[in-house]
Amino acid sequence: GQQLNQSPQSMFIQEGEDVSMNCTSSSIFNTWLWYKQDPGEGPVLLIALYKAGELTSNGRLTAQFGITRKDSFLNISASIPSDVGIYFCAGLRDTGNQFYFGTGTSLTVIP
Amino acid sequence: NAGVTQTPKFRILKIGQSMTLQCTQDMNHNYMYWYRQDPGMGLKLIYYSVGAGITDKGEVPNGYNVSRSTTEDFPLRLELAAPSQTSVYFCASRLPQGLGAFFGQGTRLTVV
Numbered sequence: 001g002q003q004l005n006q007s008p009q010s011m012f013i014q015e016g017e018d019v020s021m022n023c024t025s026s027s028i029f030n031t032w033l034w035y036k037q038d039p040g041e042g043p044v045l046l047i048a049l050y051k052a053g054e055l056t057s058n059g060r061l062t063a064q065f066g067i068t069r070k071d072s073f074l075n076i077s078a079s080i081p082s083d084v085g086i087y088f089c090a091g092l093r094d095t096g097n098q099f100y101f102g103t104g105t106s107l108t109v110i111p
Numbered sequence: 112n113a114g115v116t117q118t119p120k121f122r123i124l125k126i127g128q129s130m131t132l133q134c135t136q137d138m139n140h141n142y143m144y145w146y147r148q149d150p151g152m153g154l155k156l157i158y159y160s161v162g163a164g165i166t167d168k169g170e171v172p173n174g175y176n177v178s179r180s181t182t183e184d185f186p187l188r189l190e191l192a193a194p195s196q197t198s199v200y201f202c203a204s205r206l207p208q209g210l211g212a213f214f215g216q217g218t219r220l221t222v223v
């Protein structure tokens with residue numbers, strides 16, 4: 001199956017720091033999505049990207065759709081304790097109906 | 112709106128038993144999905160459906176069956192449970208024209 005690689009695998013940061021994570025694929029996607037999953041919960045959609053080069057913000061979160069369409073980036077500014085969780089990227093091709101999920105980045109924010 | 116509702120939340124099965132994981136959504140979404148998530152891993156697609164009466168295999172369909180008789184419901188059936196099916200199962204739905212999928216809260220299944 002399609003593999004989306006996320007890095008880093010895990011992060012431990014101080015409250016107030018900025019966070020960057022990325023997602024890469026060997027294939028092109030036409031939609032990139034970023035999800036957050038809290039323990040014991042289902043993933044919740046944070047940001048959706050539909051166009052190469054697109055930069056979209058949602059509060060302290062900013063995501064970018066890579067120019068090559070094979071990658072995407074998520075930044076979180078001024079992290080707070082409730083940012084703790086696992087962040088997943090997901091890609092969707094126009095020709096298919098399947099979302100392919102990344103391997104996840106686990107974020108821990110130290111107060 | 113309740114969104115995507117999954118039942119049960121937890122279940123322990125013995126090897127060889129069968130069960131159905133229920134998923135229903137009240138958003139009138141055409142597309143519905145079943146994923147499994149193993150510890151520390153991402154989500155793997157089991158089956159999906161683009162509308163009532165239509166189902167397709169995902170990446171890891173073996174050992175599972177689905178049906179889609181209505182727009183709202185998309186049950187996942189395990190016929191002969193195996194320890195390898197111990198996982199957390201998520202159902203999701205979305206509209207065809209975009210936005211990401213909305214997920215249920217998951218069913219934690221253990222096969223012993």
